[in-house]
Amino acid sequence: MLHYRSLEEAELALGRNLTLPEKLWYSYSAEKSDYILYNHNWLFMFFVLSLVPFPCVFFELFWFNNMEKFKLQPRIKRSFPELFKCYKDVAVNKFILVAGPLIAVSFPAFKWVGIRTSLPLPSKWEVISQLVVYFLIEDYTNYWIHRLLHSRWAYENIHYMHHEYNAPFGFAAPYAHWAEILILGIPTFLGPAMVPCHMITLWLWTFLRQAEAIDTHSGYNFPWSLTKFIPFYGGAEYHDYHHYVGRQSQSNFASVFTYCDYVYGTDKEYVYGRLQFSYGWYFTFVLGFVYLFLIYLQGFTPKQMVNPWKTYVKLSAVLMGSHGLTKGSLAFLNYPAQLMFKSTKVLSVMVMGAFIPGLRRIYPAHEYVSAILLVMGLILFTLADVQTSPNFSVIGVVMMEMLFCSTVVGLPFLIPPMLLTGELFKAWNSCSQHLYVYGVLFFEAMATFIGQVSVLSLIAIFGAATTAMVTTARKAVTLLLSYLIFTKPLTEQHGTGLLLLAIGITLKLLPVDSKPAYKRVISNDRSSSSTTNEKIGNSSSTIEEMRIRSEIEEEKTPLV
Numbered sequence: 001m002l003h004y005r006s007l008e009e010a011e012l013a014l015g016r017n018l019t020l021p022e023k024l025w026y027s028y029s030a031e032k033s034d035y036i037l038y039n040h041n042w043l044f045m046f047f048v049l050s051l052v053p054f055p056c057v058f059f060e061l062f063w064f065n066n067m068e069k070f071k072l073q074p075r076i077k078r079s080f081p082e083l084f085k086c087y088k089d090v091a092v093n094k095f096i097l098v099a100g101p102l103i104a105v106s107f108p109a110f111k112w113v114g115i116r117t118s119l120p121l122p123s124k125w126e127v128i129s130q131l132v133v134y135f136l137i138e139d140y141t142n143y144w145i146h147r148l149l150h151s152r153w154a155y156e157n158i159h160y161m162h163h164e165y166n167a168p169f170g171f172a173a174p175y176a177h178w179a180e181i182l183i184l185g186i187p188t189f190l191g192p193a194m195v196p197c198h199m200i201t202l203w204l205w206t207f208l209r210q211a212e213a214i215d216t217h218s219g220y221n222f223p224w225s226l227t228k229f230i231p232f233y234g235g236a237e238y239h240d241y242h243h244y245v246g247r248q249s250q251s252n253f254a255s256v257f258t259y260c261d262y263v264y265g266t267d268k269e270y271v272y273g274r275l276q277f278s279y280g281w282y283f284t285f286v287l288g289f290v291y292l293f294l295i296y297l298q299g300f301t302p303k304q305m306v307n308p309w310k311t312y313v314k315l316s317a318v319l320m321g322s323h324g325l326t327k328g329s330l331a332f333l334n335y336p337a338q339l340m341f342k343s344t345k346v347l348s349v350m351v352m353g354a355f356i357p358g359l360r361r362i363y364p365a366h367e368y369v370s371a372i373l374l375v376m377g378l379i380l381f382t383l384a385d386v387q388t389s390p391n392f393s394v395i396g397v398v399m400m401e402m403l404f405c406s407t408v409v410g411l412p413f414l415i416p417p418m419l420l421t422g423e424l425f426k427a428w429n430s431c432s433q434h435l436y437v438y439g440v441l442f443f444e445a446m447a448t449f450i451g452q453v454s455v456l457s458l459i460a461i462f463g464a465a466t467t468a469m470v471t472t473a474r475k476a477v478t479l480l481l482s483y484l485i486f487t488k489p490l491t492e493q494h495g496t497g498l499l500l501l502a503i504g505i506t507l508k509l510l511p512v513d514s515k516p517a518y519k520r521v522i523s524n525d526r527s528s529s530s531t532t533n534e535k536i537g538n539s540s541s542t543i544e545e546m547r548i549r550s551e552i553e554e555e556k557t558p559l560v
Contacts, residue, residue, distance in 0.1 A: 002030045010119055022121050034117050035107055037199050041206045042103045046095055048210040053170025056218045070220050072240040076167040086171045098178045114196030122198045134191030134205050135256055141187035143260040146253045168243045173217040232257040241270050262443040282427035290445035377500030
């Protein structure tokens with residue numbers, strides 16, 4: 001309620017003439033309490049739910065044949081009774097019984113944080129900047145709450161209802177358990193609570209947030225949609241994959257934008273699964289430019305090189321081949337299986353480290369047992385994935401075996417495979433239609449770059465085998481927690497494989513006997529002549545002992 005008795009009094013208080021929007025606002029709100037104005041949010045929510053999905057509902061019922069090419073899951077066509085049942089359930093059970101009371105009782109909190117109804121009205125730039133902040137805050141907090149809702153307990157008791165429709169449509173956007181509506185109300189109202197605004201801005205935020213939710217659940221991907229011009233906007237195609245996978249979905253958790261999925265790595269199953277982007281060489285090619293940019297930012301110049309160009313060319317071939325095969329394998333393996341195959345590079349590190357001249361390292365027997373257990377655990381884990389995951393192929397296993405070889409031998413090619421297979425042009429066309437893939441690669445490159453720098457530091461301090469074992473342990477623990485917390489099918493075979501991995505890692509952590517391997521004891525009661533003869537006779541044995549001791553000390557000595 002405004003505290004002015006007339007327009008003239010409002011203009012006198014502001015020291016200027018009121019604009020047309022301000023005059024309209026005064027005419028509408030002068031006699032209404034702030035509580036009534038705040039409860040308009042419920043009316044906007046109901047209005048959006050009833051009218052915004054209408055075009056897609058019309059296409060579904062009366063113009064399906066003409067619009068089928070834009071439908072993301074064209075094999076599923078909704079009937080009128082099914083659509084009306086969902087609308088009635090949402091309107092009555094969700095909006096009237098849950099959202100309405102929630103808005104009614106939350107007014108004191110919003111009044112306390114500073115939501116105002118007075119004049120002057122905010123400028124357009126103030127409104128736009130606040131809405132951008134609200135979307136960013138909502139998207140980030142919603143991402144983490146959504147991931148928690150996919151934990152085993154939360155999904156089975158709360159979030160399962162929202163996934164009853166594997167092919168979503170507009171009315172299904174707010175179709176959820178009452179507890180989920182209350183929980184997800186927190187991200188929606190957190191932005192205005194942190195950055196207070198005018199009541200009109202709050203109305204506009206409510207309208208846009210509900211319209212955005214309906215758009216991402218529409219089930220249609222229209223090429224003329226204006227949202228395609230919004231950077232990092234997910235849209236219907238992005239979120240539809242999350243519903244399509246259903247209970248097993250561990251991808252595309254973001255509600256509005258996609259940067260959280262990029263940063264936290266929950267987009268890979270979508271990029272390699274739904275889009276079928278098996279362009280391993282092209283992706284590696286793009287990542288290489290990002291690496292060069294990051295190295296440039298670090299201030300590195302060719303003058304700092306300590307090895308000849310020939311050495312760097314060989315190393316580049318190895319790294320580029322490894323990255324290309326890793327990304328290409330995701331077209332045939334699911335991400336956990338690929339991760340576990342990649343982790344077994346510790347075997348190639350140990351074997352080649354024991355036999356290659358100039359790199360020779362001596363490993364205790366229990367470390368070889370540890371490596372064998374890693375292999376056995378990997379085999380059991382992979383065989384379990386054959387039964388529980390549709391994204392598994394022997395081709396992917398072969399590609400990962402080539403990855404092991406590339407770790408040691410190297411693959412001196414990157415552009416030739418793209419040209420010979422035609423991947424360069426196919427990848428360019430596909431990625432041009434899905435530009436956010438480059439955002440995925442950029443964030444992945446930054447994370448990978450930091451990881452590689454850290455791993456190289458660990459290798460310099462602790463050695464290659466120990467570093468490989470540590471990274472393998474980290475990945476195994478991450479996978480185990482993922483299967484325990486989230487709704488992935490964890491079979492007994494998965495558990496046995498991970499148990500063998502854990503035993504192998506434990507063996508690696510066993511302390512090594514630090515006692516000298518060889519010790520000569522010379523008796524004091526022998527004559528000097530016999531001592532001299534003994535030294536001369538055993539001089540070759542002493543040299544051999546010193547050589548072995550030197551090798552043992554070399555193994556224990558850090559590279560820096």
